[in-house]
Amino acid sequence: MAKFNIGDLxxxxxxxxxxVVxxxxxxxxxxxxxxxxxxVGNKRHREQFAHGGLETWKDDAG
Structure with missing residues (x-):
């Protein structure tokens, strides 16, 4: 079962x-x-990651 959904940070x-997923x-x-x-700047990057290699983004500002 997916831990993250499309659009998650x-x-x-x-x-x-x-x-962004x-x-x-x-x-x-x-x-x-x-x-x-x-x-990065105006350049878009895209990469594939395994389930265990990601975590939810937490904004330190808030």
Missing amino acids: VKSKAGGPKM DQVFEWPGDETRYHCIWW
């Missing part, structure tokens, strides 16, 4: 920028994977 457990992939007997997007 997340970050890598290893650290890094705020990302763009797609969720679930296969029976396999770990859920997430495609996430984020921006």
Whole structure:
């Protein structure tokens, strides 16, 4: 079962920028994977992450 949904704000457990979950992939007997997007300046980045490699983004300002 997916831990995150499309549109959720997340970050890598290893650290890094705020990302948005763009797609969720679930296969029976396999770990859920997430495609996430984020921006650095005007450049959009997209990468796939394993279920266990992400955590919910927490804004330190509030």
